[in-house]
Amino acid sequence: MLSSLILLWSVEPDSMHSIDYWLWTDLIAPESERLLKNVVRVHRQEEADLFYIPIFTTISFFLMEKQQCKALYREALKWVTDQPAWKRSEGRDHILPVHHPWSFKSVRRYMKNAIWLLPDMDSTGNWYKPGQVSLEKDLILPYVPNVHLCDPKCLSESETNRKTLLFFRGRLKRNAGGKIRSKLGAELSGAEGVQIEEGTAGEAGKEAAQDGMRKSIFCLSPAGDTPSSARLFDAIVSGCIPVIVSDELELPFEGILDYRKVVLHGW
Numbered sequence: 001m002l003s004s005l006i007l008l009w010s011v012e013p014d015s016m017h018s019i020d021y022w023l024w025t026d027l028i029a030p031e032s033e034r035l036l037k038n039v040v041r042v043h044r045q046e047e048a049d050l051f052y053i054p055i056f057t058t059i060s061f062f063l064m065e066k067q068q069c070k071a072l073y074r075e076a077l078k079w080v081t082d083q084p085a086w087k088r089s090e091g092r093d094h095i096l097p098v099h100h101p102w103s104f105k106s107v108r109r110y111m112k113n114a115i116w117l118l119p120d121m122d123s124t125g126n127w128y129k130p131g132q133v134s135l136e137k138d139l140i141l142p143y144v145p146n147v148h149l150c151d152p153k154c155l156s157e158s159e160t161n162r163k164t165l166l167f168f169r170g171r172l173k174r175n176a177g178g179k180i181r182s183k184l185g186a187e188l189s190g191a192e193g194v195q196i197e198e199g200t201a202g203e204a205g206k207e208a209a210q211d212g213m214r215k216s217i218f219c220l221s222p223a224g225d226t227p228s229s230a231r232l233f234d235a236i237v238s239g240c241i242p243v244i245v246s247d248e249l250e251l252p253f254e255g256i257l258d259y260r261k262v263v264l265h266g267w
Helices: 019-028 057-063 066-081 084-089 152-161 176-188 203-214 231-237
Strands: 004-006 040-042 094-097 115-118 164-170 194-198 216-222 241-245
Touching (some): 057 066, 066 084, 203 231, 216 231
Parallel strands (some): 004 040
C-alpha cells in the first residue's frame, strides 16, 4: 500500500504515454478532487516512503532536438541522484515513468534500481538492456486510449450496428515483432467479415478507428514496435473484443486482472 510520496520534477504531458502526467496531476490536485485517496503527498523527504519522479520523458524525446533532450535528461538525472533520498536507498524507493521504449534511453542505466512505470516488459531485449527491467521491481501500466469511451448508452446503441466480424486500422508496416501486422494483413485480406486498413494519424484517423471499432465484434491487436499496442485499450473502451497477437506481451496488472474474460489471446 502506498502511504506517502514526494514530488521531485515535472514538465509536460504526452497523449497515449501520459500515465505519468495523470499521476502527477492527481498528486497536486486539491485533496477533495484526488482519486488516489490512499496516497498521501508530503513535502519533506524524510517523511516519504516512496518518491515519485514525474519526468515526462516521452514528450521531451519527441518534441525537443536530440541534444537538448539529452541535456534535459542529464540535468534531471543529476538533480534526482544528488538528493539525500536517492543516495540513502540508491533509488530503490523511487518511482520513475519510462512509459515509452525510447524515452530516457541515454541515462536510464543510471536509474535502473528505481521502480519503472512501463508500457510493457519487452522480454525480447530489443528495447531494454538486461538487468534494467523486471517483474520483480517494475510496474506495467496501460496506454491512455486514443478513442473516447463507449459508455453504457453507446454500447446499447452500437450493439445492433456491430456488423464487422474483425477490424483493424493502423500502420501495417512496423519493426521487429510488429512485422506480424503485414503478414496478418496479407493473410486476412478479402476474408468475409474482416476489415483491415492502413491507418492515418490525426483526428480524422482517430475518428475512423473509433467508428470502425464501435461497428465490430472483434478488434485485432497485434504487436507494434514492441509487444504491446495502444490498440488493445482502444478496443476495450470501444466495447470491441480484442484479439491479441503478441507472444511476448505482459499485460498491465496481469496478476490481478483475469484478461481471459475480456480478450482473446493464446495463453
